[in-house]
Amino acid sequence: MSLHELTVVEAGAKLRSGEATAVDLLETVLERAHRTEAQLHAYLTLDREGALVAARTADADLGSGVDRGPLHGIPVALKDNMCTRGVETTAASQILAGYRPPYDATVVTRLRDGGAVIVGKTNLDEFAMGSSTENSAYGPSFNPWDISRVPGGSSGGSAAAVAAGSAFAALGSDTGGSIRQPASLSGIVGLKPTYGTVSRYGLIAFASSLDQIGPLTKSVTDAALTLEVIWGHDPLDATSYPGDYPDPSADLDAGVDGLRIGVVGELAGEGYEPAVEGAVSATIDALANAGAEVVEVSLPTVDIALSAYYLVAPAEASANLARFDGIRYGHRAPGSTTEELMARTRAEGFGPEVTRRILLGTYALSAGYYDAFYGQAQRVRAGLRDEFATAYQEVDVLVSPTSPTVAFRAGAKIDDPLSMYLTDICTNPLNLVGHPGISVPVGVDEQGLPIGFQVMAPALGERVMFRVAAEVERLAGFDARPQLEEVVA
Amino acid sequence: MTGWEPVIGIEVHVELATRSKMFCGCAVEFGAEPNTRVCPVCLGLPGALPVPNRTAIEWIMAIGLALNCAVSERSVFHRKNYFYADLPKNYQISQFDIPVCRDGYLDVSVDGETRRVGIERAHMEEDTGKSTHVGAGGRIHAASSTLLDFNRSGVPLVEIVSKPDIRSAAEARAYATQLRALVAELGVSDARLEEGSIRFDANVSVRPEGDGELGTKIEVKNMNSFRSLERAIAFEIRRQIEVLESNGGLAQETRHWDEEAEVTRPMRTKEGSSDYRYFTEPDLAPMSMDRGWVEQVRSMLPELPAARLARYRDAGLDEDLAGVLSDSPAPVRHVFEAALAAGAAPRPAANWLTGEVTGWLRRTDTDPATLPLSGDQLAELIAMVDDGTVSTSAAKEVLEGVLDGEGRPGEVADTRDLVQISDSSALEAAVDEALAANPEAVANFRAGEKKVVGFLVGQVMQATQGRADPKLVNRLLNEKLSS
Numbered sequence: 001m002s003l004h005e006l007t008v009v010e011a012g013a014k015l016r017s018g019e020a021t022a023v024d025l026l027e028t029v030l031e032r033a034h035r036t037e038a039q040l041h042a043y044l045t046l047d048r049e050g051a052l053v054a055a056r057t058a059d060a061d062l063g064s065g066v067d068r069g070p071l072h073g074i075p076v077a078l079k080d081n082m083c084t085r086g087v088e089t090t091a092a093s094q095i096l097a098g099y100r101p102p103y104d105a106t107v108v109t110r111l112r113d114g115g116a117v118i119v120g121k122t123n124l125d126e127f128a129m130g131s132s133t134e135n136s137a138y139g140p141s142f143n144p145w146d147i148s149r150v151p152g153g154s155s156g157g158s159a160a161a162v163a164a165g166s167a168f169a170a171l172g173s174d175t176g177g178s179i180r181q182p183a184s185l186s187g188i189v190g191l192k193p194t195y196g197t198v199s200r201y202g203l204i205a206f207a208s209s210l211d212q213i214g215p216l217t218k219s220v221t222d223a224a225l226t227l228e229v230i231w232g233h234d235p236l237d238a239t240s241y242p243g244d245y246p247d248p249s250a251d252l253d254a255g256v257d258g259l260r261i262g263v264v265g266e267l268a269g270e271g272y273e274p275a276v277e278g279a280v281s282a283t284i285d286a287l288a289n290a291g292a293e294v295v296e297v298s299l300p301t302v303d304i305a306l307s308a309y310y311l312v313a314p315a316e317a318s319a320n321l322a323r324f325d326g327i328r329y330g331h332r333a334p335g336s337t338t339e340e341l342m343a344r345t346r347a348e349g350f351g352p353e354v355t356r357r358i359l360l361g362t363y364a365l366s367a368g369y370y371d372a373f374y375g376q377a378q379r380v381r382a383g384l385r386d387e388f389a390t391a392y393q394e395v396d397v398l399v400s401p402t403s404p405t406v407a408f409r410a411g412a413k414i415d416d417p418l419s420m421y422l423t424d425i426c427t428n429p430l431n432l433v434g435h436p437g438i439s440v441p442v443g444v445d446e447q448g449l450p451i452g453f454q455v456m457a458p459a460l461g462e463r464v465m466f467r468v469a470a471e472v473e474r475l476a477g478f479d480a481r482p483q484l485e486e487v488v489a
Numbered sequence: 490m491t492g493w494e495p496v497i498g499i500e501v502h503v504e505l506a507t508r509s510k511m512f513c514g515c516a517v518e519f520g521a522e523p524n525t526r527v528c529p530v531c532l533g534l535p536g537a538l539p540v541p542n543r544t545a546i547e548w549i550m551a552i553g554l555a556l557n558c559a560v561s562e563r564s565v566f567h568r569k570n571y572f573y574a575d576l577p578k579n580y581q582i583s584q585f586d587i588p589v590c591r592d593g594y595l596d597v598s599v600d601g602e603t604r605r606v607g608i609e610r611a612h613m614e615e616d617t618g619k620s621t622h623v624g625a626g627g628r629i630h631a632a633s634s635t636l637l638d639f640n641r642s643g644v645p646l647v648e649i650v651s652k653p654d655i656r657s658a659a660e661a662r663a664y665a666t667q668l669r670a671l672v673a674e675l676g677v678s679d680a681r682l683e684e685g686s687i688r689f690d691a692n693v694s695v696r697p698e699g700d701g702e703l704g705t706k707i708e709v710k711n712m713n714s715f716r717s718l719e720r721a722i723a724f725e726i727r728r729q730i731e732v733l734e735s736n737g738g739l740a741q742e743t744r745h746w747d748e749e750a751e752v753t754r755p756m757r758t759k760e761g762s763s764d765y766r767y768f769t770e771p772d773l774a775p776m777s778m779d780r781g782w783v784e785q786v787r788s789m790l791p792e793l794p795a796a797r798l799a800r801y802r803d804a805g806l807d808e809d810l811a812g813v814l815s816d817s818p819a820p821v822r823h824v825f826e827a828a829l830a831a832g833a834a835p836r837p838a839a840n841w842l843t844g845e846v847t848g849w850l851r852r853t854d855t856d857p858a859t860l861p862l863s864g865d866q867l868a869e870l871i872a873m874v875d876d877g878t879v880s881t882s883a884a885k886e887v888l889e890g891v892l893d894g895e896g897r898p899g900e901v902a903d904t905r906d907l908v909q910i911s912d913s914s915a916l917e918a919a920v921d922e923a924l925a926a927n928p929e930a931v932a933n934f935r936a937g938e939k940k941v942v943g944f945l946v947g948q949v950m951q952a953t954q955g956r957a958d959p960k961l962v963n964r965l966l967n968e969k970l971s972s
Contacts, residue, residue: 083536096535103529105536202536208771238540238773316771319568322579323533327637338574338635365570365766374768 003028004165005481008074008222011168015062015073022058022073025168026051026117029075033119033166036484039147042160044080044138045088046120051075054117061115068115070225076111077167079158080121081128082213083202084108091204092136093126095349096330105202106234107171107213114229119167122157126351127321128178128206130154131423134414135353142410143186144482145449149407152182152423158216159186164484169217169226173203175210176309177402177427180439183216184402184452187441187480189469190216191223192427194459195434196241198227199234205320207313208239210431220440220473224248224466246460251467257291259468262395266302267426272404275445280401283442283453286475287399287468297391297398301384305429308384310421311364311377312432318361324349356417385433392458397468400426402439402452426454436462438469442476450480493695493733495726496703497655498609499664503647503678504616504686505548511615511645512539512582519684523638531643533577538772541566545645546589546776548677549613550786552647553590555671555793556608560783564589566613566770571763575618575637583648585767588612589778595651595671596795599663606664607652618642653692653703658723662715665689669715670794670816682714689718693725695733704729705739709753711746721746725753797822804835813843818857821846827864833871841867845885849892866891870898877958883907911958913965916949919957920965923948934970942966 003011003020014020030048037043058073078084081091083101085108090096104112111118125135133141133156141156143149144164151160155172159182162170172179174192183190191214198213205211215226227248234240263284268277288294326332326345333348335341350358364373391398403423413420430437436459439452453472457465507517513530529537550560567585593608619641624633649668655661669687673680680687689712694704709725712718725744732739744753792800794815801811814825821842828838850857870887873879879887879902890901902908910916923945924931930941942963949962 081536083534089535091535099535101529101534101536103534200536201538204535205772236540237538239771315768319570319578319580319766319768322570322572323535323577325572325574325579327574328532328577329534339572342572342574362766365768367764367766370766370768 004032006168007219008070008168008217008225009219011074012070012072016067022055022062022117023052025073026055026075026119029119029166029168032164033161036144036164036166039142039484040144040151040160040164040166041139041141042122042151042157042164042166043077043120044090044092044123044136044157047084047087047118050087051117051119054112058115058117068113069229070114071111071169071229072115074116074168075119076116077119077122077158077161077170078108079124079128079155079170079172081124081173081204081206082108082171083204084118084121087121089121089204090138091127092124092138093324093349093351093354094137094331095324095345099330101202103202106199106236107230108202110230110232111171116229122155122161122167122170124157125154126354127204127317128154128173128175128211129317129353129357131177131181131420132408132410132413133157133182134410135351137351140410143407144484145187145407146447148409149449150185150410152185152403152407154178154182155190155216156182156186159183159188159190162186162188162216162218163482169215169222171213171230172216173206173211173213174427174431175206175212175313176431177424179214179216180427180437180452180454181403181424183439184441184454185407185450187444187450187478187482188216188218189220189223189438189440189473190214190452191227191438192430192436193227193231193462194241194436195431196239197231197245197460199237199240201234201236205316207316208320209316210309210313212431220438220466220469221249221252223438224252227462241460246463248462248466250463252470254467255290256287256468256471259292259397259464260395261287261292261294261468262297262391262398263294264302264398264400265296265298266300267400271422271425272401273406273445276401276404276406276451279443279445279451280399280453283472283476284399287471290471290475295395297395299384299387299391299429301380301387302429304380305384305432306421306425308377308380309424309428309432310360311373312381314357314361315364315374315377316361318358318365321350321354321358353417381432384429388433388435388458396457396464397461398456399468400454400456402426402454406445406447406449406451430456435459436465438465440469440472440476441478442472443478444480448480450478492698493730494698494700495656495658495722496653496694496696497657497661497722498653498692499651499655499661500690500692501649501665501668502688503552503649503672503680505545505645505647506678506686507542507544507548507645509542510643511542511545511613512643515643517644518640519679519686521640523636523640526640527642531577532639533579539582539770541773541776542645545613546778547786548645548675549589549611549647550778550783551675551677551790552649552672553593553611554783554787554790555675556590556593556595556611556649558590558593558608558611560590560778561587562778562780563587564776564778566773566776567767568770569614570766573617574635575620575639575642577618577639577642581614581617582770582773583614584612589776595664595668597660597664597667599660604654604660604663606654609650609652611647611649614646614648616641616644616646653694658719658726661691661722662719665718666715667794674791674794676791691718691722691725693722693729695726695729705741707739707741708743709746710743710756711748713748717746717748720751721753724751728753801835801839804829806835806839810836810839810843814839817843817847820857820860821850824860824862824864824867828867828871829864831865831868833864833868837871837874838867841871841888845888846892849889861892861894866898873898873902877909877911878902879907880909880955880958883909883955906954906956908956909958910953910956911961913961916953916957916962916965919949919952920962920969922952924966924969931970942970
């Protein structure tokens with residue numbers, strides 16, 4: 001097995017046994033990027049110099065007995081909506097072309113403190129608005145399993161990089177499924193932690209009450225270990241959870257015997273590809289055989305969650321994106337008055353999907369419409385929270401497909417926003433309630449395209465969520481790999 | 490002008506003088522080099538998040554409690570959305586339907602009468618940056634460029650909205666003056682109009698006397714002093730009455746006070762309506778002001794002007810003296826309290842402080858905080874006057890000496906030789922000398938012109954450099970002349 005196919009745990013073992021250095025690992029992913037980027041376009045920026053300095057430091061530290069933990073010396077990629085001091089950060093928008101933040105996001109500081117080597121910044125849908133990474137102002141990313149298809153989104157660059165081996169792990173952000181859905185479509189693990197457990201300080205906001213940073217990795221264990229590095233209370237984020245955090249890795253080997261698993265009835269049926277439903281029910285059967293008690297659970301409000309989501313998220317976005325006005329940073333269009341300068345800057349700087357959502361959100365918050373739209377959406381959110389709370393009185397975790405479909409072809413949905421929005425139907429309820437969810441690859445369809453399985457848990461239920469996810473990973477025995485080299489050849 | 494009743498409400502913005510800004514750690518500092526007290530948060534950089542300043546929340550609670558407001562148990566921040574170049578996020582973090590404080594009042598004295606002005610609400614928000622329009626006399630529409638300074642961006646701001654309870658320009662001025670004094674007293678703001686750390690806007694309407702309905706509300710802005718606040722409101726009342734009496738109509742609008750022309754003018758309105766699209770600030774959790782916290786803040790409130798005034802009156806000061814002392818700087822009032830504790834009577838203590846001491850502070854341009862006079866010293870001085878150790882006029886000189894750092898009153902009286910000569914044997918020589926030197930006066934006295942005694946007293950006082958007790962000199966002279 002070549003180095004780039006290793007998990008974080010495996011690569012870390014090689015570092016500690018002296019079989020490889022952090023510089024070797026970095027060179028491996030950079031070489032891999034060199035050979036795949038023309039097809040995938042996973043990265044917007046590669047920080048070769050910064051990464052090399054970090055890798056050398058990691059080697060020197062390890063040599064002198066300083067071990068900073070599971071990510072020490074591991075090349076990691078960051079979605080380009082997380083601020084990196086001095087390194088261009090664009091959120092894949094023209095309006096931030098050339099923008100170099102003067103500070104590091106809290107997650108970046110935590111990665112650096114944990115000895116991680118930050119390779120570069122990955123592509124995304126502009127401001128994380130999209131499900132295919134086709135909304136990037138700098139061109140789309142493609143799926144390593146089939147480069148005519150999308151990698152999912154909006155963290156599609158992070159998913160493609162990890163799947164292709166041009167990063168050992170990556171961070172993404174998940175506002176309505178933007179980590180879990182691309183992980184599912186790209187055959188890797190993607191985790192959205194409990195809202196408030198990973199600091200949003202330095203994450204370029206899309207929808208503040210829904211945004212959450214999390215890892216994309218090749219294994220469930222890698223996801224748990226990465227989570228332990230990045231999460232924790234942050235005084236710079238007033239929504240950061242200040243209490244005790246669970247140990248996500250405590251029960252990775254505990255199995256599911258005696259657990260109650262709820263299957264969400266609403267997340268099946270029409271619109272779900274048979275191969276997806278087949279792989280998901282096979283996994284549920286396997287969980288039952290492994291000792292779990294499986295019950296069907298109904299969450300009726302899930303059916304209208306997507307509508308609520310598309311009011312809450314654009315409303316918050318309309319305010320969050322107001323700061324991009326050409327006055328202090330980023331793109332600036334000329335104008336003879338301040339108003340004209342701002343209006344032209346924004347008209348030129350934002351792409352069509354971002355513009356659509358700003359307009360939608362502005363409308364939803366307008367006087368006379370607020371209660372019918374935003375107010376109603378918040379009530380749906382409260383109702384959804386109640387339904388989940390009731391469900392978790394009966395079961396330990398809930399499960400569903402991560403995405404109704406496998407990776408779709410590039411261009412297939414880009415002109416039909418509604419069908420694109422529907423790809424997040426399984427994932428966005430968790431953002432509305434703030435609960436954690438993880439996507440684990442469980443199989444491939446007849447074309448060899450990966451299928452993801454979602455495990456959900458109550459707020460701060462990461463321990464039991466990871467317990468089930470690790471068992472799903474073992475039961476599925478998913479060992480398919482994208483045959484990207486042959487695609488390149 | 491008769492037959493109309495003005496209805497006025499005042500909106501006050503108070504910048505809090507906390508060490509750091511409302512949502513970040515940047516220093517709150519007036520007059521610093523532009524854009525040097527800034528960080529990602531108050532510049533609205535991508536990814537930056539607000540963290541509320543606990544002290545600011547306590548201070549708005551203090552303002553609310555001092556204004557007899559109810560403090561909400563739970564309060565929520567909202568985003569107020571509008572685009573403006575000096576508003577970095579293009580939304581202001583403010584409050585909408587659940588302000589920190591509501592339903593209070595301030596008792597205002599106007600022309601010796603007390604009027605109660607209701608307080609609708611006091612809410613917390615962040616200040617904007619500052620725009621300076623370059624060229625064309627600072628007017629935005631003709632300016633060639635605009636300079637932006639974000640030092641003020643994010644400074645904690647409390648907006649206090651009165652009920653429309655004010656009925657005249659003079660009342661409005663009294664309300665504003667007394668509200669400013671209250672805020673200054675609390676020590677939560679510099680409360681300087683000229684620096685903009687406290688700003689007043691007025692909502693003015695008029696209605697036929699006896700009418701229950703409110704007239705059309707006009708907002709008046711840009712008053713930079715209490716005087717201009719009063720004049721702007723008076724002008725606006727006259728203008729509205731004139732328009733209405735000539736059967737014109739008034740439309741709700743915002744007008745700008747032109748200080749030089751002494752008129753209000755319509756402001757160019759922003760295009761479109763002002764729909765601020767308020768919604769709950771998702772970056773901040775709701776604040777909970779539990780009762781224990783509120784009571785803790787209440788227990789830390791200083792004595793407020795109204796209570797102090799009452800206490801001074803009870804101590805026997807007349808209305809005027811109590812008022813002047815109550816308005817004196819805190820260090821001066823502290824000397825008053827200390828002098829009373831040291832046994833001084835209230836009236837002479839207040840007289841010395843509001844007269845000679847205040848005059849000296851002004852003359853020497855001394856910061857009251859460095860006033861070099863203790864309560865003990867003032868009490869000692871008053872006692873020296875009472876027991877005749879020094880004359881009243883000499884006491885003024887003693888005070889000068891004390892303030893100039895020459896020592897305690899007793900020491901100064903000694904070194905400056907100001908102790909009154911009250912010993913008749915010590916004065917007899919001087920009296921004899923005066924009689925010997927002025928035979929003519931003596932003759933005149935004996936001829937019945939008794940008032941020459943005054944002249945002779947003067948001679949003795951002069952000879953003793955004013956240290957002689959004039960009453961004693963008078964008695965001695967009369968004795969000797971009559972013998």
